[in-house]
Amino acid sequence: MRIGIEAQRLFRTKKHGMDVVVLELIKGLQQIDKVNQYFVFTKEGGDEKCFTPSGNFQVVKTGRSPYPFWEQFTLPVLVKKYKIDLLHCTSNTGPLFLKTPILLTLHDIIFINAGSKIAKGGNLYQRLGNLYRRLVVPRLIPRCKLIITVSDYAKTEIQKYFGIDDHKIVKVYNGISDEFKNCPTNMELSLLKTKYALPEKFVFFFGNTAPKKNLAGTLDAFLNHTSPHTRDRYRLVVADLAEKDLIRVLRSLNSMDSRDKIHLVGYIQQKELVSFFHAAELFLYPSLVESFGLPILESMTCGTPVISSHNASMPEIAGEAALLVDPLQPKELGMAVEDVLSFDKLYQRLVDLGFRRIKKFSYLTMTKQMHKLYLSSCRRV
Missing domain, CATH: 3.40.50.2000 (Glycogen Phosphorylase B;)
Structure with a gap:
C-alpha cells in the first residue's frame, strides 16, 4: 500500500x-x-x-x-x-x-x-x-x-x-521521546547555564503569546502571589517569549518593577529542552485549555515536578502526578508554587509519581x- x-x-x-x-x-x-x-x-x-x-x-x-x-x-x-x-x-x-x-x-x-x-x-x-x-x-x-x-x-x-x-x-x-530519558551530564548542564546565563535556581514556564498558555495569569501568580523569599531564591525562566510581549503583560499587571525576576531564553530547541527540564526546580503548565499537554510528561520524565491545571485534558494526562490548580486563580497557583518549593516530602512525592505516570505513555x-x-x-x- x-x-x-x-x-x-x-x-x-x-x-x-x-x-x-x-x-x-x-x-x-x-x-x-x-x-x-x-x-x-x-x-x-x-x-x-x-x-x-x-x-x-x-x-x-x-x-x-x-x-x-x-x-x-x-x-x-x-x-x-x-x-x-x-x-x-x-x-x-x-x-x-x-x-x-x-x-x-x-x-x-x-x-x-x-x-x-x-x-x-x-x-x-x-x-x-x-x-x-x-x-x-x-x-x-x-x-x-x-x-x-x-x-x-x-x-x-x-x-x-x-x-x-x-x-x-x-x-x-x-x-514521550526517548531523548527525555537521557540524563545530561554536569558538564552539559554547566554549558547550558553559561549559554543562557541561567539563574542558579529557577522555575520553568513556556510563555508564548497563545491565549491558552495563560501568560498573564502565570506571571501574576509568580510575581504577586509568592513570598518575597521565594522570589529572591528563584527566578521564573520563560521560554518562547519576546521582550516586547513580556513588557506588555508586566505593564498590564502593574509589575514593571519586577522585571528582574523574569529571565527570558527565547525558543528552545528539542535537544536542549531536556537539559532545561533537568536544570529547573519546578515546571509550570497552568494552561487554560489543552488537548493533551506533552510538556507535562516531558518534565516528569526528567524528574522535575509539575504544577498544571485542573481542567480540560490535563488531569487525564497528569493523573495524580502533578499538583493541579484553577488556572484562573493566580493566588492559588502562587500558593501551589510555594508549597512545592517549601515542602520536601511533597516535592519528592510528585517526582516519584511522575516517574510512575510516564510509563503509561x-x-x-x-x-x-x-x-x-x-x-x-x-x-x-
Whole structure:
C-alpha cells in the first residue's frame, strides 16, 4: 500500500508539539513497517537532518508557500502524482477536494468558537490560523474516513460539537521521546547555564503569546502571589517569549518593577529542552485549555515536578502526578508554587509519581496503534 503522511512543518527549525509528534510517528513507522510504501509530504526548512529517508520511506519536499495554498492545492497534486491509497493529515486540517481516503488527526477544536478569548486572541498568525481551521474543519470532517484525536477530553469535545459516531473517531495518546530519558551530564548542564546565563535556581514556564498558555495569569501568580523569599531564591525562566510581549503583560499587571525576576531564553530547541527540564526546580503548565499537554510528561520524565491545571485534558494526562490548580486563580497557583518549593516530602512525592505516570505513555504504543489504523483503513477502501 502507498500511504501518504502530511507533515508540512516537519523540517521547520522551531518545532512545537504537533511537529514533534509527527516526527516521532514517522521514525516509529520506519522501524516497524518495512513493507508498505510511505510518502512524507513536507516543505523545505532549516532542520532537514531531523529525519533520514529509508528504502520504503520517501520524503517529497516542496518549496515554501502559505499553509492554506500548500494544503489545498499543492498537497492534492502530490497525492495524485504518487498514487496514494490513504492520506494521513496530521495537524487538524486537510485538503477539502480530494477523492483519496483521509485519516485526520484533530488535536482539538479550541479554535471553533470565534467569540472566545482563546480563539480570537493571540498574534495575527495565530488568529488567521484559527480562522482557517474554522473554515476548513467542519467541511473536512464528513469527508474523512476516520478522525483521530489525542485524549478522551478532546474526543468528547469533538463528538459533542460535530455529532461524530463512535466508530468514526478514535483516541490515540501521544508518547514521550526517548531523548527525555537521557540524563545530561554536569558538564552539559554547566554549558547550558553559561549559554543562557541561567539563574542558579529557577522555575520553568513556556510563555508564548497563545491565549491558552495563560501568560498573564502565570506571571501574576509568580510575581504577586509568592513570598518575597521565594522570589529572591528563584527566578521564573520563560521560554518562547519576546521582550516586547513580556513588557506588555508586566505593564498590564502593574509589575514593571519586577522585571528582574523574569529571565527570558527565547525558543528552545528539542535537544536542549531536556537539559532545561533537568536544570529547573519546578515546571509550570497552568494552561487554560489543552488537548493533551506533552510538556507535562516531558518534565516528569526528567524528574522535575509539575504544577498544571485542573481542567480540560490535563488531569487525564497528569493523573495524580502533578499538583493541579484553577488556572484562573493566580493566588492559588502562587500558593501551589510555594508549597512545592517549601515542602520536601511533597516535592519528592510528585517526582516519584511522575516517574510512575510516564510509563503509561509510549511513542512505540502510539505508532503501533496508528499503523493498525492505516492498515485497517486501507483494507476497507
